[in-house]
Amino acid sequence: MNFLSDYQLPDHPQIGVVSSFSGLVHTEFSGLVNALCWPRSLAGDFKEIVSKLQLGEDITEVSAEDLLALSLSEQGNTAREIILSDLRRLTGFGALPSLNLLRCYERDEELDFFSTDVYSYHVDRSPIGTDTFLCTYHGAASDMIANDQVTQKILVPEIREKLRQLHNGPEAEFEDFLQECFFDLHYQAQPDAQPINLGNGHLWRLAVDHPQQEVLPCVHRAPIENEGEYRLLLIC
Structure with missing residues (x-):
């Protein structure tokens, strides 16, 4: 089951493309490039996994044990093995990946003129050198936007x-x-801005604002969820 056939990775000066996990984690950000993508056309039925997981709260963390406990079809099992492999790769690299089943994120509605939730275009910040990794296996995918368009x-x-x-x-x-x-982490799109959707199945590494960072941090946002559909997202 190839669910990425309609997605075209954009040719963009801020996006670097790699062909392996090793390339994803070892390629340095430089110049304008502040997002790296390992594009993948994944086999497997990720929707089946979502349908069999239990959502406890709006955001429910799913463990490897939770995945292994599911009774799945052959296509579902293929999808499960891909997720488990991604978790192992990132953990082996020293990251702390989290697999989340999402109905929605909490909204920040305290101020009517400024939202600081993840649906707003924002950058991530860390006091130490790190990157943001993410992959949406099912549901609406995140967006990034060029730094000169915000x-x-x-x-x-x-x-x-x-x-x-x-x-x-x-x-x-x-x-x-x-x-x-x-407040300083958030951005608004310019009128002619063209957001870039990150698609399903691709594994991304986004530049974070930290003291050793030599490129601009990647501006991105969580998507508005599709009606009646959960997201399955790996992030760290």
Whole structure:
């Protein structure tokens, strides 16, 4: 079962393409490239796995033991082995992968002019050198967007003024306030922006904002889920 036949990996200056897991983890980000993709046309029935997993909360972490406990068809078993192999690869590399069954993420609705949830275009930040790995096996897939097609929200004058009013403190502490509340991580798309969907089955590595990072962090967002459909996402 080839469910990736309609997806075309875009030719984009920020995306590097590799042909193996080794290439994915050992290729350095450089220049404009801040997203690496190992494109894969996966066999197997991932929908069957989703249908047999139990969703405990809006986000339910699925262990290898949970997968192994499922009674699956031949196609379902093929999909399971692919997921288990990805988990082993990433764990062996030293990452901490999490397989999540998702109904939806929590929405941030505290401010009517600024959302800090993952549905907003954002970058990831870490105090140490790391990367974000992700693969959507089933359901709506994440988007990334070119850094030159977004504007950091804290630089939009009307938003910045509202944040300054929210801060209501010394001007010298305003920038620290923006970082502490993660406002500086979020971006808005420019009118002519063209988001890039990451597709199903491909394993991605995205650049994170950290002290040793030599490229711009990758701007991305979680998708709006398809009605009545769960996502199965590997992320770390």
